[in-house]
Amino acid sequence: MKKYKPKKIEGKWQRYWEKLKIYQAKDFSKKKKFYLLVEFPYPSGDGLHVGHARSYTALDVIARKKRMEGFNVLFPIGWDAFGLPTENYALKTGLHPKVITKKNVAVFKKQIKSLGLSFDWSREINTTDPNYYKWTQWIFLKMFEKGLAYQAKIPINWCPSCKIGLANEEVIDNKCERCGTETEKKEIKQWLLKITQYADRLINDLNQVDYLEKIKTQQINWIGRSFGITIKFSIICPLQSISNSHQFAFVEVFTTRVDTIFGATALVVAPEHLLIENLKFKIENWQEVRNYVEAAKRKSDLERTDLVKEKTGVELKGCKAINPINNQEIPVFVGDYVIATYGGGAVMVVPAHDKRDFEFAKKYHLPIKEVVVPRINANQDTDQGGNLEEAFTEDGILVNSGEFSGLTSEKGREEITAWLEKRRLKKKTVQYKLRDWIFSRQHYWGEPIPLVFCQNCKELVENSKFQIPNLKLNENWKLKIGNYQFTVGELLNPGWIAVPESKLPVKLPYVKKYEPSGTGESPLAKIEKWVETKCPKCGGPAKRETDTMPNWAGSNWYYLAYITLGSKNAKIKNKKSIWDKRKIKYWMPVDWYNGGMEHTNLHLLYSRFVYKFLYDIGIVPQSEPYKKRIAHGIILAEDGQKMSKSFGNAINPDEIIKNYGADTLRGYELFIGPYDQTATWQTHGVKGVFRFLERVWILVLDCFKNKKSSLEIERAVHQLNKTVNDDLEKLKFNTIMAAFMEFVNFASERKNEVGLETIKRFLLLLAPFVPYLSEELWQRMLINADKSVNKRARNQSKFASIFQESWPHPDEKLIKRQTFTLIIQVNGRVRDYVEVPVDVDEKGAKEIAISREKIKKWLANQKIKKIVFVPQRLINIVV
Ligand code: ANZ
Ligand code: ZN
Numbered sequence: 001m002k003k004y005k006p007k008k009i010e011g012k013w014q015r016y017w018e019k020l021k022i023y024q025a026k027d028f029s030k031k032k033k034f035y036l037l038v039e040f041p042y043p044s045g046d047g048l049h050v051g052h053a054r055s056y057t058a059l060d061v062i063a064r065k066k067r068m069e070g071f072n073v074l075f076p077i078g079w080d081a082f083g084l085p086t087e088n089y090a091l092k093t094g095l096h097p098k099v100i101t102k103k104n105v106a107v108f109k110k111q112i113k114s115l116g117l118s119f120d121w122s123r124e125i126n127t128t129d130p131n132y133y134k135w136t137q138w139i140f141l142k143m144f145e146k147g148l149a150y151q152a153k154i155p156i157n158w159c160p161s162c163k164i165g166l167a168n169e170e171v172i173d174n175k176c177e178r179c180g181t182e183t184e185k186k187e188i189k190q191w192l193l194k195i196t197q198y199a200d201r202l203i204n205d206l207n208q209v210d211y212l213e214k215i216k217t218q219q220i221n222w223i224g225r226s227f228g229i230t231i232k233f234s235i236i237c238p239l240q241s242i243s244n245s246h247q248f249a250f251v252e253v254f255t256t257r258v259d260t261i262f263g264a265t266a267l268v269v270a271p272e273h274l275l276i277e278n279l280k281f282k283i284e285n286w287q288e289v290r291n292y293v294e295a296a297k298r299k300s301d302l303e304r305t306d307l308v309k310e311k312t313g314v315e316l317k318g319c320k321a322i323n324p325i326n327n328q329e330i331p332v333f334v335g336d337y338v339i340a341t342y343g344g345g346a347v348m349v350v351p352a353h354d355k356r357d358f359e360f361a362k363k364y365h366l367p368i369k370e371v372v373v374p375r376i377n378a379n380q381d382t383d384q385g386g387n388l389e390e391a392f393t394e395d396g397i398l399v400n401s402g403e404f405s406g407l408t409s410e411k412g413r414e415e416i417t418a419w420l421e422k423r424r425l426k427k428k429t430v431q432y433k434l435r436d437w438i439f440s441r442q443h444y445w446g447e448p449i450p451l452v453f454c455q456n457c458k459e460l461v462e463n464s465k466f467q468i469p470n471l472k473l474n475e476n477w478k479l480k481i482g483n484y485q486f487t488v489g490e491l492l493n494p495g496w497i498a499v500p501e502s503k504l505p506v507k508l509p510y511v512k513k514y515e516p517s518g519t520g521e522s523p524l525a526k527i528e529k530w531v532e533t534k535c536p537k538c539g540g541p542a543k544r545e546t547d548t549m550p551n552w553a554g555s556n557w558y559y560l561a562y563i564t565l566g567s568k569n570a571k572i573k574n575k576k577s578i579w580d581k582r583k584i585k586y587w588m589p590v591d592w593y594n595g596g597m598e599h600t601n602l603h604l605l606y607s608r609f610v611y612k613f614l615y616d617i618g619i620v621p622q623s624e625p626y627k628k629r630i631a632h633g634i635i636l637a638e639d640g641q642k643m644s645k646s647f648g649n650a651i652n653p654d655e656i657i658k659n660y661g662a663d664t665l666r667g668y669e670l671f672i673g674p675y676d677q678t679a680t681w682q683t684h685g686v687k688g689v690f691r692f693l694e695r696v697w698i699l700v701l702d703c704f705k706n707k708k709s710s711l712e713i714e715r716a717v718h719q720l721n722k723t724v725n726d727d728l729e730k731l732k733f734n735t736i737m738a739a740f741m742e743f744v745n746f747a748s749e750r751k752n753e754v755g756l757e758t759i760k761r762f763l764l765l766l767a768p769f770v771p772y773l774s775e776e777l778w779q780r781m782l783i784n785a786d787k788s789v790n791k792r793a794r795n796q797s798k799f800a801s802i803f804q805e806s807w808p809h810p811d812e813k814l815i816k817r818q819t820f821t822l823i824i825q826v827n828g829r830v831r832d833y834v835e836v837p838v839d840v841d842e843k844g845a846k847e848i849a850i851s852r853e854k855i856k857k858w859l860a861n862q863k864i865k866k867i868v869f870v871p872q873r874l875i876n877i878v879v
Contacts, residue, residue, distance in 0.1 A: 004697035006661020009776045014113060016775075022067070022803055023118040025074035027563075027583055034071040035587050036063050037559055037626070039595035039603070040078045040125075042551075043104035044085050048111040049643065050651050050681065054669045055632040058733055059594050060117045061670070064768035065728065067118075068807035074587055075118060076562035078125035079105050082133075083551030084162065084178055087445035091515060097445045098510075101128055111653060116662050116771045118803075123566025127554030128445075132561060134505035135578060136553050137450040139610060140439075141498050142617060144451065144489035146473050148194045149439065151493050155297075156438060158186035163516035164442050165190065168435060185298065188520045191449060191547065192436040195609045199223050199432045201623070202608060211629040212676070215600050222601040224433025228256035229417055229426045230344055233267055233321045235275065235332065237282040251275055251321065251332075254343025254431055257353065258420070259412035262401040263371035264348040265361065267321040268313055268333045271296035272340035276316070284317040289334060296336035304336045311337045311360045323348075324425045325416065326402060335360065343431050351391065358391040372396045372409060437606065439550060442522040444514030446548030450499040450506040454535035454542040458495025460484070466491060473616040484537045496545075497537050506544070522546040555603050556610040559625060563587045579619045593626040596634075604629065630731060633677040640680060651681055663770035664690045670733035670769060692741050693773055696766070699748050700759055700777045704784045709755035711872055712839065714814065716746055717758045717765075721810035724765050733769075740766060756785070767802045778802040823874035824849045826858040842869035849875050 017023065025033075038059050041052055063075040081101045090097045105126065112119065125132055143149045156165040161181035165188055170177040195202075203223055206216045230252045251269060255261075269275050271293040276283075283289055292314045296304065313335030320329040337356060338347055351361030351368040361368050368388055374396045395409035404412050420426035440449065464481045468488055471477050478485040490497055499506055509530040514523040524546035525531060535542035564578045595604065611625040636642060637649035644650060656665045667689040673679035709717075723739040743762070747754050759781060767774035782799045822845060824832040832854045836845065846867055849855055859879060868876040 002701075004694045004773070006663060006693075006772065010114070010116070010662055010772045013772050013775045014116065017118070017801060017803070020801055020804075021122075022801060023075065023120050024122050025076075025120050026072055028586055029072040031070055031072035033074065033587060033591075034066045035074045035559075035590045035592075036066070037075075037590045037593045038077070039593075039599065040080050040555070040558060041108060042080050042083065042085065043101060043108045045089055045100070045104055046645055046650075047104075047107050048115075048653055050653055050656075050669065051632075051635050051643075053115060053653050053665060054635060054672070054679075055594050055596075056112070056117050057115065057666045057669050058632065058675060058731070059592070060115075060666075061733065061768040062592065062728065063118050064771065064803060065807060067803060068764070068768070068805060070806070074123075074562065075120055076123045076125075076566065077112065077117075077119040077121070078123075078558060078562065078566070079108070079127065080551070080555050080558070081105070081126055081128040082446045082549075082554055084164075084443065084445070087443060087514065088162075088178075090445070096510075096512075097514075098128070101126075114657055114662055115653070115666065118771075120566075123562045125558060125561045125566050127447075127558065130505045130507050132565065133447040133554065135557070135561070135565070136447050136549065137499075137504050137506060138501065139557060139614070140447075140549065140553070141450055141501070141504075143193060143613060144493075144496075144498055145487040146471075146617070147468070147488035147492050148197065148613065149191055149489060149493075150194070151189055151191055151496065153187055153189050154192075154438075155185045155187050156190060157183040158188075159183050163518045165438065165440070165520075186520065188442075190438050191440040191545075193439045193609075195437045195606070196432055196434055198609050198612055199225065199434050200430075201612060202434075202605065205608075205612075205624055209624050209627060209629070211626075212631055215597070215604070215629055215631060218597075218600045219605055222434065222605065224431075226256050226431045228254055228343075228429060228431060229258055229420075230254050230429050231258065231261070231324065231348070231420060232425045233324060233346075233348070235279070235319055235321055236329075237279065237319045249275055249278055251346045252344035252427075253346045253348045254429060255348060257350065257409075257413075258416050258426075259395075259398060259401075259404075259407075259409045260350040260353045260371055261323065261325045261348065261416060262398075262404075263350045263352050263369040264323050264330060265351060265366045265369055266331050266333055266349040266364075268335040268338050268347050268349055268360070270338040270340035270345040271334055271336050273334070273338075273345045275346075276334060279316065279319055282318055285314070289314050289316060292334060292336075296334075299336065304339070309337075311335060311356055311363065313337075313360065313364065315364070324420065324423070331366070333364070341435070342433070343429070352388055353391050353393055355391050355393065358388075369400065371398060371400050373399050375408075437609075439553070440547035441550050442516060442520055443548050444508070444511075444523045446508075446551065447553055448506045448508055448524065449545040449547050449549060450504060451496050451545040452499065452533055452535060452542040453495050453545065454497050454538060454540055455495065456538050456540040457484070457486075457490070457497055457535060460538075461486060461491055461494040468492075473613070474618045486537075490537075497535055497542065500536050503536065508548075522548060524548070552603055552606050556607045557614070559590055559593075559607075560584060560588070560614075560620070581619075581621075584619075585621050588620060589622060589624060590626045591628060593629045595629070595631060597631045600631075631676055633673070633675065633679055635672065636678060636680045638681050638683065643681070656686060660686060660690045661693075661772070663693055663773045667693065667737060667770055671737040673734055675731045675733055689737075692744065693770060695744050695748060696740075696770075696773065697777070699744055699751065699754070700763065701780070702751050703747075703754040703759050704756070704781060706752060706755045709758040710750065710753035713747060713750060713753045713755070713758055715838065716743055717761050718810040718814050721761060721765055721808055722812070722815055725810065737769070740769070756781070761808050763802065764805055764808050771803070775802050820872050822848070824852065824855055825874060825876040826855065827878055828876060831855060831858050838872060841871075842867060842875075845869055845875045846877070849877060 036059055038056055063073050066073045086097045086100050090100055157171045159166055159176035159181055161179050162176055171183050175182055203220055203225055232250045232252055235249045235251055313333040316332045319332045321332050323330055349357040351357045352370040353372055398404050398407045398412045404416055460481050466479055478487055509527055511527055517523055531544050533542050533544055563583050564580045612623050614620045615623040639649055641647055641649055668686045720739055720743045724736050727736045763774050763778050779799055818838055819835045820838055822834050822836045823830055832852050836848055862879040864877055864879055866878040
């Protein structure tokens with residue numbers, strides 16, 4: 001075969017590698033471990049897309065190189081297969097989600113294998129496998145047991161089309177992340193996980209890990225920690241009360257800027273604030289207020305807080321708030337830009353120093369009272385303000401602030417805080433934007449929540465008086481009531497009883513109908529036979545929880561499952577515990593983790609939270625699961641749009657592989673642009689990579705017979721070696737591909753200077769990137785060199801795989817030498833020396849030589865008859 005024909009070689013090597021089992025990671029090997037993780041795919045009906053191929057190929061390159069460097073590499077893969085797309089598809093086609101999943105997995109698997117990805121298939125996992133979700137349920141039960149799971153009736157984002165509740169993170173621009181329908185608010189009973197209890201650690205521990213800076217920032221902002229204080233304002237309704245000073249209520253406001261308190265000219269409460277109901281009979285314009293509140297409740301959080309939207313509100317006529325610092329009466333409003341669940345659900349309005357407040361004040365003609373001025377203006381007189389152009393939001397010097405005037409903002413915050421503290425008017429608080437994680441879905445295709453509801457146990461708990469002590473999470477504490485032991489979760493959620501560990505998994509019943517009920521209940525609720533059960537505690541009649549877990553549940557701990565549960569470990573499936581501490585200790589943490597930026601606030605945060613919990617209960621040895629996190633950019637279609645089947649602009653990797661081979665697809669995906677940035681697909685680019693591989697093919701086959709390389713070529717291949725090493729650390733796959741191309745161009749022009757050692761090094765370097773082609777050429781090279789091999793053996797895989805070879809190291813000294821001393825002769829006699837660049841050619845050397853003063857003398861206008869040039873040594877000018 002003289003021509004490069006990928007189809008002829010790719011399948012063969014795929015089978016060979018599988019036979020050799022070289023991608024299987026060994027537990028407890030003496031080699032240093034390296035755990036490389038890619039976010040496992042959701043096996044959708046669309047098959048693998050070029051975006052998957054980009055990130056998987058990139059990490060595959062790292063995995064292959066690390067193995068060649070002598071690491072014990074764990075590079076596993078599995079299926080994150082619960083969730084809506086499959087369920088929706090099932091509803092449409094009438095096929096069971098299980099059947100669909102199986103089919104999709106088979107397609108994905110074939111595609112991944114054809115791409116030449118070196119995953120360790122012996123550890124394959126699937127989140128929908130009962131042996132897997134048994135442990136997803138187990139983790140939930142542990143959280144429940146420790147009081148980190150609780151049920152609450154809360155307004156949730158409701159997708160009227162999918163007919164389910166969504167977490168905030170699943171609502172994008174007010175729309176359901178999956179189907180794009182506008183979401184509404186609906187009150188529903190949900191299970192929540194107390195991720196907020198871990199908020200501080202989720203921020204602080206980012207110091208321990210090496211994540212891309214933008215990932216850290218995004219998580220920190222999402223958690224949104226603010227240090228501030230809450231201040232009590234009393235509310236009075238002067239006209240209706242018997243005495244004018246009669247006080248009806250307190251409102252707590254949260255502020256990060258107590259230094260501006262003298263500038264507060266109004267108080268605004270959220271539409272959901274209890275104050276409003278409480279003042280129902282005092283508010284003069286009750287009807288107006290009520291209408292406003294009703295309208296606001298229907299809006300989504302985003303509509304209400306959107307920074308560009310006009311801030312609106314309605315004054316609660318007849319009521320006033322008292323600013324505790326100076327006893328000034330200020331008006332009270334209800335305004336929907338104030339979030340009910342943040343701080344106390346109320347703000348003091350300081351128009352002069354807050355942008356939103358400034359707008360609000362302009363609109364409702366509130367006084368704008370300047371109380372902080374920039375440091376340089378501090379000694380100028382300030383009047384009551386009111387003609388400020390815009391809010392001054394920075395720290396400065398306090399003015400118009402009574403005894404505190406003249407202080408800096410920092411000092412002012414301290415002293416005003418102390419002043420309020422003495423009067424018990426303030427509490428120090430930390431506020432988080434992060435909310436607890438809504439962990440129920442009213443859907444079929446998910447892990448059943450392993451709880452039952454027992455009326456009998458509910459009464460037992462409710463009728464007993466108890467106090468839960470302060471407990472460490474690794475303590476086992478239960479309370480005996482009557483004959484039964486209750487865990488913290490069972491006490492905090494009266495009536496809800498955990499399914500015992502020995503009865504896990506609670507299997508998803510196999511049913512034909514799983515349409516969402518649309519009432520807010522899961523379709524499981526209709527399966528009476530499954531719902532009706534016995535209470536595992538008291539034996540009384542009980543009903544199963546019919547909600548299932550969100551599709552993020554299975555991915556919380558899958559990186560541990562690869563270690564302890566993957567198919568290789570099938571034997572232990574029925575063991576009591578899969579938390580094999582030795583194995584976990586050997587492999588964890590994950591050394592490199594690659595995923596999409598879109599998962600930063602979701603999976604990445606959730607799984608860090610769950611891992612910390614597992615650490616707290618003593619299952620895992622450290623509190624962060626991922627040492628390093630990187631992210632790939634997405635690939636846009638040739639038209640610059642998002643790739644999508646419905647736009648008809650999606651590129652099918654199978655097509656590319658069919659036409660050009662997997663190596664071309666891999667090479668192109670790596671070449672397409674800086675790894676962490678968005679890239680646009682270009683079909684001519686694919687062809688370019690194919691032609692490059694053709695040139696590699698020809699170059700290598702043509703050079704088998706050469707023995708020694710020229711210094712120039714040797715230096716070039718060592719330089720290439722260095723580039724690959726350096727740029728791979730920085731994930732600069734594209735510049736590496738360019739360096740390969742440059743080298744091949746260079747070497748192709750000097751084929752007779754390219755010796756076997758150079759070819760060897762070149763192939764070793766190229767192998768992680770384009771494995772099939774490299775293996776084929778490597779084996780041919782070995783056969784060619786081994787005279788004992790007869791023709792018949794040629795097509796058999798006889799030699800060790802190139803991936804069992806060691807990674808080459810560049811000779812730094814060789815690379816460094818960039819000049820040499822050129823000897824200049826005239827008519828064979830040495831007349832001069834000069835330092836010139838190593839790559840100087842005959843023409844360049846001649847130009848340098850004849851321009852030398854000494855040489856000019858010897859040439860003296862004579863005609864040059866001949867030039868003899870020995871690269872990197874001498875030039876002889878014959879006249
Ligand atoms: C008075 C003030 C004066 C404020 C000033 C800011 C600047 P972060 O940093 O995001 O936490 N706030 C408090 N509770 C709120 C709620 N439930 N809904 C909307 N806004 C709320 O923001 C803290 C600031 O957000 C608080 O500090 C409060 O306005 C507002 F010159 O209090 B500030
Ligand atoms: Zn019971």
